[in-house]
Amino acid sequence: MTPWSEPGRILVVEEEPLVQDICNHLQREGFRAVGAVDGLGGLGLFRQHPPVLVVLGLMLPGINGLVLCRLIRAESRIPIIMLSPKNDADDKVAGFEVGADDYVTKPCSMRELVTRVRAHLRRAMMSPSMGEVGSLVAGSIQMDTQQHEVYVRGQLIDLVPKEFALLEALMLRRGRLVNRWILLSEVWGPEYPGDTRTLDVHISRLRAKIEEEPGKPRHVKTVRGLGYKLEA
Numbered sequence: 182m183t184p185w186s187e188p189g190r191i192l193v194v195e196e197e198p199l200v201q202d203i204c205n206h207l208q209r210e211g212f213r214a215v216g217a218v219d220g221l222g223g224l225g226l227f228r229q230h231p232p233v234l235v236v237l238g239l240m241l242p243g244i245n246g247l248v249l250c251r252l253i254r255a256e257s258r259i260p261i262i263m264l265s266p267k268n269d270a271d272d273k274v275a276g277f278e279v280g281a282d283d284y285v286t287k288p289c290s291m292r293e294l295v296t297r298v299r300a301h302l303r304r305a306m307m308s309p310s311m312g313e314v315g316s317l318v319a320g321s322i323q324m325d326t327q328q329h330e331v332y333v334r335g336q337l338i339d340l341v342p343k344e345f346a347l348l349e350a351l352m353l354r355r356g357r358l359v360n361r362w363i364l365l366s367e368v369w370g371p372e373y374p375g376d377t378r379t380l381d382v383h384i385s386r387l388r389a390k391i392e393e394e395p396g397k398p399r400h401v402k403t404v405r406g407l408g409y410k411l412e413a
Contacts, residue, residue: 190215190230191298194223194249195238195264199287203236206291212298220244227253234302236294239265239276247279254280258329258342260301264289277382280341283369284379300370304346317352320413322391322400324352333391343368344387347380351401351411360408384409 190213193203200216207214215232217223220241227235235253239246250261263281265272266288273284283297317324323332326349331338340348346368351359361377369379384403388395402410 190232191234191236192217192223192226192232193236194218194220194241194246195236196241199238199264203291203294207295207298210295218242220246220249223249224252228256231257232259234260234262234298236262236264236298237281239263239272247275250276250281251279254341260304260342262294262297262301273378274382277379277386282341282343303370304368317349319352319355319411320400322348322352322413324349331391338390340387340390343383344390347383347387348391348411351409355411355413358404358408358410364408 191207193200193207193214193216195203195216195218197218200218204214204216215226215230217226220243223235223237223241224244226232237246237250237253241249244252246263246265250263253259253261260282261280262283262285263276264285264287265276266286276284282301285294285297317326321334324330329345331340331345331348347364350364350367361380365377365380384401385395388398388401392398392400400411400413402412404410
């Protein structure tokens with residue numbers, strides 16, 4: 182695989198020959214990419230030379246994609262796009278639960294994958310400037326956008342990047358309806374080609390972390406057919 186020589190590379194962990202195909206395509210599109218063909222090799226590259234984004238296969242020899250995703254997420258908030266030959270809602274939920282930001286079903290077009298990579302990197306680059314907002318408060322929820330911390334009822338809550346970004350978008354518009362497509366555009370990027378199921382799964386996970394009764398949410402309210410709003 183391509184050796185590491187500069188920062189800012191994308192790590193692709195997938196079985197052959199797809200890993201090489203993805204790396205070659207990303208490089209033709211102007212990205213720097215390196216690949217590993219198994220979970221252990223991917224974890225080693227991630228720790229030796231931290232990338233800016235990971236494209237991660239689900240079905241890997243040794244350490245599988247779900248385990249590797251969990252290990253990476255425990256050490257970093259970088260975007261993780263998961264690839265899988267399966268198109269089952271349970272598989273997507275499992276990926277999101279271990280910290281994936283996006284889920285692409287194989288076979289997927291390289292054009293679609295590149296579009297998603299660009300959207301996630303754009304969002305990641307926007308995060309520092311968004312953090313200049315400082316502190317946001319909505320009832321028992323306190324957010325420090327500079328330290329990337331959220332406290333609910335005085336307790337520090339562990340949110341993955343997309344959950345944090347969703348909560349920030351809602352807190353900035355406290356008490357107002359936020360359209361589903363606006364949330365997708367702001368959190369996943371304006372070119373994101375995914376469906377709204379991705380948003381619903383992340384909202385569900387966010388509720389599980391900040392609501393006292395997630396089944397009867399008091400803070401993150403659904404406006405049926407339109408979107409969501411945050412109430413104190």
